[in-house]
Amino acid sequence: QVQLKQWGAGLLKPSETLSLTCGVYGETFRGYFWTWIRQSPGKGLEWIGEIDQTGSTNYNPALRSRITMSVDSIRRQFSLKVNSVTAADTAVYYCARGAIFYGDGRHFDSWGQGTLVGVSS
């Protein structure tokens, strides 16, 4: 059974870079889309983007200019960076496994424990 465990800094100042990593344990790393999702009271659940084991990415256009995702298939880890953070980036950030259905659909069947990231001066 797969487990996702995430880590990273939880308190940032405006203009700093958010950096989170998610480790995948217990099952294959291949054949899935490794995903970041955030949740804030104001915006609810927001899909940030995804990356596969080859490093191919797909980002939310609303965040594309500020985010970078990377993957280390050997270590079975994937990472998220969001630069130039503001208070609007304050949220709980989750990593998740995106499994495929209907050939191109995604459902998120395993999630990390979440990391509360606060942005404040």
Added chain:
Amino acid sequence: DIQMTQSPSSLSASVGDRITISCRSSQNIKKYLNWYQQKPGEAPKLLIYAAFTLQSGVPSRFSGSVSETGFTLIITNLQPEDFATYYCQHSYGSPVTFGQGTKVEI
């Protein structure tokens, strides 16, 4: 982006009840619709994908349906552990988006 609208935003129910939660999309998403349950302090948990396929390990009192008016999550014989917030999510193209949630309270 495709907008997902859930109704109601909250509902009160009792143990043993049958409840329904609706989700409508701003455009046709075929059956690219998933349902999640979230409890306070926890990550969302996948209940149903592809509109009505039950995720492994999820009790059969949860089910999904599709109609001309949209998608519905049905919970029969509501149990104490079912009091939570429920979200729909489409994956018909990118970006994926979620509904705003429906809180099920006692």
